Amino acid sequence: MGEVINPFILYAGVVLGGLGVLLALPRKRISPQVIGGLLGALGVGVLLIGLGLKASPEKQLPNVYFYVFAAVALGGCLRVITHPRPVYAALYFILTILASAGMYLILAAEFMAFALIIIYAGAILITYIFVIMLATQAPAEDEEEAAAPEYDQVSREPALAAVCGFVLLAALSTMVVRGVRGIEVNRGQAAFQSQEAMERVPRRLERALHRAKAISADEAVYLTPDGLPVIDMHTGTVVVARPDPTGVRGAFAEASRRSVAIPSSFDARNVESLAFDFLNRHPGAIELAGVILLMAMLGAVVLSRRQVELDEEAKANQSRRLSAEGEA
Amino acid sequence: MIERLSLLYPEIVLFLGACLVMVIGLSPKREVRSLCGFASAGSLLIAGLLAINTSAGNTTPLPGLLPYVKAILAGVGLLLVLLLSGVVDRRDEEEIAAGRRAFSAMRSNRAEFHAFFLFSLMGAMLCATADDLIWLFLALELTSLPTYVMVAVSTRGTRAQEAGVKYFFLGALGAGIFLYGFALLYGGTGSTNLAQIARELARQGAAGDINPIAMAGLMLAVVGVSFKIAAVPMHFYTPDVYQGAAAPVSAMLAFVPKTAGFVTILTLVSCAGWSYGFVDGRDVYGAGFALPAELRIALWVIAALTMTVGNVMAVLQTSIKRMLGYSSVAHSGYMLVGVLAGAAAGEESGYSFAQSGVAAVLFYLLVYGVGNLGAFAVLASMERRNPDGELVEADEFGDVRGLCRSSPLAGWTMVLSALSLLGLPPLLGFFGKFGLFSAGIAAGDYALVVILGLNSAIAAFYYLRLVAVSLLDEPQGSTYAPTTILARPLAGAVSALGVIVLIAFAEPLMQAATKAGRVAPMTLGVSPEGVRRAQTTELPEPGTGDRGAPSGAPAPEGEHDGAGH
Amino acid sequence: MNSGSIIPVLNLLAAGAEEGHASAGPVAHGPWWVALIVVLPMLGAMLCGAAAALKVRSKLPAFLTVGLLGASCALAVSMYLELAGGRSITVSYRWIDFAWGTGEGQRLVANFGFYIDSLTCLWMLFVTGLATLIALYASEYMSHDQGVGYCRFFAAFNLFVFSMACLVMGDNLLLLYLGWEGVGLCSYLLIGYFYKRPAAVAAAKKAFIVNRIGDLALALGTMLAFVHFGSVEYAVIFAKAQPYIEAIKSGHLDQVPFVVQVIPLLFMVGAFGKSAQLPLYVWLPDAMEGPTPVSALIHAATMVTAGVYLIARTYPIFLCSEYALPVVAWVGALTALLAATIGMAQFDIKRIMAYSTVSQLGYMFAGLAFLSSAGAAYHVFTHAFFKATLFLCCGAVMHGFAGQLDLRKLSGVAFMKGWGIVGLAMLIGCLNLAGVPFTAGFFSKDMILAESFVTMGPGYQVLGWVLLLTAGLTAYYTFRVFFRVFVGPKTFEPGDELHAHDDHGHDAHGHDSRGDAHAEAEHGPAGHAAPGHGHDFHPHAPGWAINLVLLILAAASIAAALPYFMGEHGGWVPKLVHESSATTISDGHGSTAAFLASGLHEPGASAHGTLFGQDPHKIMYYVSGAIGAVGIAIAFVLHYAGRKTAGTSRADALVPALGPVAGWARRKWLVDELYDALVRTPLWVLSHVFHLIDKLLIDGLVNLFGWLPRAAAQRLRPTQGGDLHGYAAGMAVGLGAVLILVWMLIL
């Protein structure tokens, strides 16, 4: 099993990246953030290109857009953890999310890409920004930089954190790149799951067969009594048959059964497969997610009630203090 | 799904109970509101009864876990409901009762508090039901998310909020870690189904080494989940949170998330096999039935460090809650010895409680839950008013001085709980420790057993101090008075009684734990032949016949069977 | 079936019929209800504990105790009626069953089971019977302390009976050990009952610590027995010991492994600890700091006989050993002599009784060693009654005279108003102890004495004479007490709190306002103004419960002679013993293993020793009777005839003549000083050397163990600085460490 990347390049990339992050983290004095960012980008670039070096010329290289999205996503991440103003950090995180959605697109996960944008960038991050605005005083016009609180401007123990994080990265990426060659695609399983999804759409399969003229007009996809088509993933065929001449609805003339090849234009679409996987395989988990959301809503309500109480208490204390002062 | 639904009855009952409690809590009538606790207890009781009658699952690596874990969760949960009464809204209710204020649904948190508790228990139960990583992830989150809020609102002081923020943020970090681990585990094995992960890991192990990605995933998952059980290196939050939260909530933290965490760790580790699967020195399951060396060494180190750090740090404490927090860390370390020692194999005979580490862990969870609850209940039932008029619980060692004389019930509860936690024969704790020791010895891990023994000796320092302070010292100048909420000392008394009475039922409980800790045969078939045998015989195999699906097809849920034939 | 297990009592009532452990010989399954004998006292302890928790301030716990112990006693009687003579095992709960392999000795079975044979029945009869009576006595005796202390007392009392029952009835060494520790603990609790008095606490500590030595030996012995025999169950051990006994019988001592020789020696040390034999006897006299009923029950009648029971129970193992029984004989006889001489010179009557207990226990041990387990058991039986009587009489005196126990300050008590029964009971007890002919004590002591001349053993003849001498001394010091305290001119001096030997609260009886009022109200002519006391004192005659118990016990002491005439071979008790595991090799007289092995054993009567050329059994009646009479006569002359005051007697004139010897005896033969001189001074230098080593090494280790966690905790404390980021960093570093570990292992 060959290496996916030269270990030297791997560690060089990690070290460069670590140095970059270390430099980029904000400090009390002026910190060389730009240099750090560049160094970090260089490190990641070394990593990714190092991976590419070992690839066979054509097939194995990822889509060019990948590099763009990866750069934007990781750049966004770096800014999230280095930008002294939390609002910007949140905005940069939206950038990261958008770039991630782009990567999802490359990975043929269209639904997830858009769901990510809608849920994450559209809902969660906006909440963040609201809360940040709520919890931060607006800076006065003339002293924009100074208004940012000290705890935002200076990062805590940057050296320790960077070393720790990038040792972690070194370990993780070593294992990942060592492992990728060893992972085997369980084709049978993939085929089985795909087959399951296709079984759910016999009518669409029938239309595709008609369109490809693979079957005559009066033939239909044969359905078992359970209402499922008979698909053989090995040979890529499906059983078709003529309807029962006696006219019983849904019955087939058994003698007319034959297998035909599935046209290459047909596929259970990604969203369909995902929906099938999501709803059919994880119905319990969906309910569970619902319970979690309900619980989270309750939690937020309880916590904000507590805020109301705090405010009331503060007011009561103040009035008590005032009255005490008045008596004195 | 319908078949699995029957396994979920306890959780469903808890969910319905939570909904009921939330509605009840909004009632303007005081009497109706006070039914919250009863409604929670009732749903727990029903859930417990259902759990006992639940048949074991058949799709998880540890199928027997399900009824046992749910039953002990419901049982200890019942005590916790008693203990949790009056944690929130007490002052409001007093003022409403005194007519100083009208009831406002906007201010009442009691119903939600009980609902959170039920949600958390439900999550822990779901961990035992989990046969899928996604499910496991959601169940873990459902277990811990409510506890974050419970900690933050448990008292009015800033300490609870500090505890809440530490717990929540570090918990989120832990969640990120184990989620990443789950992702890598999925990538390394190609499935989120636990049974299939187990099979794939076994195949990889038999073929040579487990894929590094899967290995990294496993490690990240185990380390991340060890946040829930407060094991090193994820233990840092424990003392602060236990100290900052109200004692009843701390008692709950020491049991519910810990149980969920151990169930998860056991499940994950059972997917990777156990190293000591030797019968009479023969490796009957083939070399594959071994906990991977990386996992074993890491767990070994974690166990040793967890015990030692927890015990050592507990020695210095002056706050009892904090000390109990550290001791909670130490107890997790003890239990990890059982995790390392491994499971009783699937055969019906030839394995006993004394040899099964998993059974020892499961039994110890109950033992620890009961004993720990008693100690916290004593703290919760001693209180005084601080200058602000808030009720503050006892916490320092001085607060329980001479408790046996000033308030014998609480005092003896404390003494019994502490002695049981210490593992003094013949109290219940001894039987728990006995299981762990014997499992460790049976597994041949003598070094760890020695460390366990030394740590038990260190534990005597602080537990006996607790006993001595409350039993031997003269009561002096304590401003603490017994609480007006009778349910709390009652919970303590029941748990203290449990420490004694359960000795008599130790045998059936150990048997139940042994049954629960049995690894499903499918994870045992590890040699290539074994894998094949497991695939052809043990699992319902959809699409093997007419569809000609290739080998290794998954069988995540039963209904595909029905659909396929 | 091989998991550790405890099963609720009632669940397993049916489990008696369960198979599952090896047994030897005809061992029947006993009935379930024998478990109740053990359970009822436990129940009593729990109820009394509950009463303490509820702060009951009445005599309720006492009556609960009496009732439950009475029921237990009734069950013991019915157990005797049904089961004596056979061997049966009742398994009530499967307690420990832990296997770590399938081989021999790889499975530890210790059930909560009861081994019932005649020996068990005998012991349980007097344990439960005496416990019931003494509980009744204590109900009055402790009545001044009603409240939590009273409940606590009876809880511990019940717990003691429970532990004793476990010890006696258990079917395995582990259960015996449990009971052994249990009685030790209860003894500790009860001696230290007046925990506010430093002397009581010190005595409790002393008892506990000295007993630990014995307990350690017993524990080691149990472990060795398990290692060698592969079981801790009597049935198995006895079965496996049988071949060794056979080998000895045929003169092949070399076939007995060394380990088997060591086990009884260890058991023996354990027995010496619990039964207060040389050199571990020092705790028993001090234990008299406890309340008198406790002294009577635990430190005279029952617990201290646990050592005798242990040897009797494991007699088959003792028979395997070359040295064990001879050592027991010598230690027993010397203890008897030593304790008797110390007793002669004491002035505190309770202490005298304590030394006499030590002395009588020495007789019992000697009896066991002389292969007269029957005699030993019979002596245990009779001694239990008469010594309990004596103690309770002392207690009554103490109760009535505000803690006065000094025999120089009391006189003529028996003739005071309301003290007749006490005097009578005392007389009966003294007669028994002194071995006056036709009393129970006479017969039981004779059985042992005669056997010493009969049995072949190293120096056994000498020991016989020692014991005979001791019998005379016993008669003397017993009647010294009687003549000084109970008869003679009526005069007394009440005790006071400062040198009182009993309960604080009890002493306060005469002094607190309630007591004063009481004393003044009943102030009578018999009252005697104590010098140095600011007010009058009125002796407090015992009430109905004390009198009743004393009467019963006195009657029982007399009646204890009857079994001697029931049946042949020394009567009922020996019959019971011979039916049990404590039976000797041959039915008749034998010799110890050492002599058997060295070929000195000759079958038949020729092995009998002689006394004055006669059969010792016959001649002994006369000899010991005569010696006893001489002792009593001396006591009469020295302490009664012509005595005018409480404080002086003719004996005082004798003291100078004896020179320093009397003083030595009074000072307990300077044992404490002897220990000083023999042990401490010569070892002083050495001890300093050891001390240094100790300090550097042992203490160092111990301190290190205490210090290390603290030091480590101090080091680790900064990791818990309370900072969220610090914790997160810790987690991340830990995660990184784990990943690096995995990384290293993978690479």
Next chain:
Amino acid sequence: MSLLAASSPVWMLAQAAPPAEMGSITLAHYLVVSAVMFCLGVVGFLTRRNLIVMFLCTEMMFQAAGIALVAFSRFHLHHTGQSFVIFVLTVAAAEAAMALALVVLLFRKRESLSAGEWRDLRG
């Protein structure tokens, strides 16, 4: 090279010898990006003091897991990974809701978002 992956039928991919555009090299690219993101999240959590940004960093770690899951999902040719991501999003949303409520509560109490304000419990 188009933005969207060529959607050749999954069932055909299952038969063809190598997956056309998702070899192990490409997978490694995505995984490295995901690992970098995860570690940046950890670094951010350790260095930022603002509670909100710290929580953003945990979201970043979740996002890293999401990328890994989708990449694995593509590599393994089934959709379980994507389903997982949906649930991850749900949990992230739930956690965020509660975390933000908590943060506002804390802010009201101390008028600061710094995590360093909360360090009374220690030892």
